[in-house]
Amino acid sequence: MSSYYLNYLDELESEAIYILREVWAQFQNPVILFSGGKDSITVTHLARKAFYPARIPFPLLHVDTGHNFPETMVFRDDLVNELGVKLIVASVQQSIDTGRVVEEKGKNASRNALQTVTLLDAIEANKIDCAIGGGRRDEEKARAKERFFSHRDDFGQWDPKNQRPELWNLLNGKYFQGEHFRAFPISNWTEMDVWNYIKKEDIAIPSLYFAHEREVLWRNDAWIPKSEFLKIDDNEQVLLKKIRFRTLGDITITGGIESDADTLSKIVEEVAAMRLTERGNRADDKRSETAMEDRKKEGYF
Amino acid sequence: MTEEVIENVLNNQLLRFTTAGSVDDGKSTLIGRLLYDSKSIFEDQLASIENSSKKKGHDHIDLAMFTDGLREEREQGITIDVAYRYFTTPKRKFIIADTPGHIQYTRNMVTGASTANAAIILVDARHGVSEQTRRHSFIASLLQISHVIVCINKMDLVDYSEEVYTKIITAYEELSSKLVVKDIQFIPISALKGDNVVSRSDNMPWYQGRPLLNTLEVLHISSDINKIDARFPVQTVIRPQREGFLDYRGYAGRIASGILRKGDEVTVLPSGFTSRIKSIDTMTGEIPQAYAPMSVTITIEDDIDISRGDMIVRTHNLPEVKQEFDVMLCWLNSKSSVPRAKYTIMHANNEQKAIIKEVVYKIDINTMGRNSGDTVFKMNDIGRVTLRTTKPLMLDTYRQNRVTGSIILVDEGTNETVAAGMVV
Incomplete structure (x- = not known):
């Protein structure tokens, strides 16, 4: 003590x-x-x-x-x-x-x-x-x-x-x-x-936060997930990538990052080394x- | 960071400090420098600041822009409210309460200082100790901040002169002899150039001390918490209406000071009934003891009526239970005080009605002189008053206990927090 x-x-x-x-x-x-x-x-x-x-x-x-x-x-x-x-x-x-x-x-x-x-x-x-x-x-x-x-x-x-x-x-x-x-x-x-706490307390979080394979396209400097709500332009290419999400908002505006972090320990390490803010991948904050x-x-x- | 480094970081302490300063003494630049040099600025934030700096016509990154938050502040280049900043080093986590320093913002400085372990006071090396230095130091002393770090800034503009630095220290020591601060340290810096902020400066070989960041990393703050007087203000009563806990009656709160152990003889105030601590509970199990500032739930041996606002204390160390007492009051609202008007007083999870019975004196914050003729408190005024409450409060002096020695007054007509008081 x-x-x-x-x-x-x-x-x-x-x-x-x-x-x-x-x-x-x-x-x-x-x-x-x-x-x-x-x-x-x-x-x-x-x-x-x-x-x-x-x-x-x-x-x-x-x-x-x-x-x-x-x-x-x-x-x-x-x-x-x-x-x-x-x-x-x-x-x-x-x-x-x-x-x-x-x-x-x-x-x-x-x-x-x-x-x-x-x-x-x-x-x-x-x-x-x-x-x-x-x-x-x-x-x-x-x-x-x-x-x-x-x-x-x-x-x-x-x-x-x-x-x-x-x-x-x-x-x-x-x-x-x-x-x-x-x-x-x-x-x-x-x-x-928050990540250190989630790890320490072993709090359950959605699987989206862990690295997984997903169909995505590159838009506004982030990997936007393909979904029924997303309008895809002709020049935009849907790719299969191993990504995870740092924040979760609407599926239409939440960008993922390429990552191999599939455990809480790896996420904590990745976030510690991160050089961009988490909201940097959110289109809603980029408007002005x-x-x-x-x-x-x-x-x- | 490797996993091992991260594990070590988890054991670090939290240090809260406040910085007060005005537009031109380089406070925002200093905070920007601390964040930038400690690598707490993210690339997208940096890109956004570079962009704005260019728009304003600067050829360098305007570090001060890291701390300007609201639209109006960015447009006018001033800080109008308390903003909180965060950074971490391998040794500590820091929370900065960044407050503006003009006389009209005394209330913000008081707010920022109320939770701080340390205060950074900036002195412009070209101008020396000013009215503003006096005011900031007075507030740090009034709010009983244990550690004051006086940064003599803009040393680059006085040729890094040791003589200038020494003169300012002498002048400051004269001023501080009238104040109550446990620990004062001086550091010659240039926030703009980075001298002695994060790394030691080659421009001032005559300075043997630590740079600012390292000073903050090693400040001894463990003894700032009162570990003697056990005080447990009750926030709420926990009565689970569920299987297995039907008879459970726990008192939830945050330990204000001292240490409570299972089996301790305790007194419940204001009723005065005594009992013993039966258990100290958390979701992860019972713990043998709890200390400030832990949030816990306590059960006691006897069936006593206890509710929010009551205080559980050790029987042989009691606070004062009073209805009339003096506080140093700081007025925070644009609506001035009204003699003998009724206010809601909030203290340690307790709420009563109070009147300002008498104004003992007001303090001229520039000269620190006392003025006893004036009985109305206007925004930013500070002075000593006698309060009278409808029911007794369980009080310690602010000097002994920041939690049980502090109060706020709320205007019943507007619901706004109009004053903050420290029990004398």
Whole structure:
């Protein structure tokens, strides 16, 4: 036993558990935003630890764009069964069908931005007052300014210039009718921390994160998986490659990297040597220099 | 990295530090330099910064741009809020709370300093100790940051002169004699050129100390945590409605300070009932002891009514239970304080109502003098007040305990966090 001092990963875990318990204590109807990606899986695992031996007291909310990796959906349903938690699915397809949003057109069309409306509708319909996300401050420059408890006005909007100061570990989750909060328990984690933690805790993740053979095409500096939703140009060539994904978003915009990393140990080694940010393979962040900030102000994750 | 190196890294500690500075003292450049030279910048980030630097007409990479986050900041070239940065070396993981240093941003500096183990204070070698240096040092002292590292920056612009450096140290030591800081170190650097930031500078052979990064890597922070006074604020009660755990009643929380062991005699405050710790539980099993800042769940021998906001402590070492107490208050909101108005006070997972009963004095942050005539707190004001709460709080002084000695005030009309206080 070293001198009663936690290593950094244990300290980050303890901080995240503290935040999850504050959410439970301060809000009436919180949910975990679950995408099937490694960050929301990590948050879900932390929630298990925070409330053990009780079950996770929050439902999982999945904003379903319809453009999913089939593997993610199977993984989601298995996890929900295992945990015995409630699953709420908010469907972007339904938002399109009811005319709440209009789908983008063209080759690079994505349902990414549409999710905001579906998410805010689901928050209102389910009377959710706090949505817990797996956002991390190291992901993107606008996220570097995010709070643990992040206020959203009654239009669901984020005002980055007028955020509540957060001092010590005192979190203020007070809100008026119609407003809500987003909570980010793993704000202080980096991509490397998440992988190290997944390995240390042996957390199950979708097979997509491990190297596997897949039909892909090269677009916007990344290997985009072939799928029923992808419009392929004549000059684009579909190839069979051994790839894995560093992040998981919609199947239409998530680029893979060529890799042989088929175990958690190999992934951790690969990420440690990585010279590009994980969101470098995400087409949604490449639209402009402040793409993330602009989406977040509207109410994005 | 090999697997073995990665395993070693996992045992590293986390160091949180804050940097305060204004537009032209090179703070953003320093952080950019730390991230860049420690290879924490990814290629796509670098490409994006190179691109923007060219657009602005620079012929070199503008390191400061690594830390500008929001659209307005990038357009105006200023930092308007606290931003957090991360980097790792083989020895430690670091979290930087990057805060702007203008007088109007005192509140952001206080926020960044509240969780920091160390503060970096930048002094421009050409100008020496300034009003701003004074203000930053005062805040570091007020927030009881254990380690202050004064970086004398822009040494390249004073010909790397040892004499300039020594004079600034003398001036700073005079200033710091009025402050309470355990550990002050000085380093001559040039953030722009990279001298003594990550690697030792050849331009200042007269400086025998460590460069900044190595200084941060070896700071002794283990003793900064209070290991004496066992304090366990209860966050929530765990009552699993499931087979096998129907009688389970656990108290979940994060240990604020000290060490708790199975079998310890404890007192529950404010009720004053005593009992013993029956178990300390985590999902991976029972543990014999827990210490700050671990998040655990505790069960106790006797059936006592305990709820959120209560505090479990060791019977022979109690905090003060008070309804009226003094704090050093820092006002954080554009709406000024209202004498005798009611605020929500938040303290150690507890929440009550409070009024500012009396303003003892306000502090002129530039001269550090006391002013007792003025009774209204405006944004960025700091001073000593007497608070009165509707129910008692379990308090330690901030000097002894950062967690049980700190409070925030929330305005009931806006729900905003309007003030931060440190128990005197």
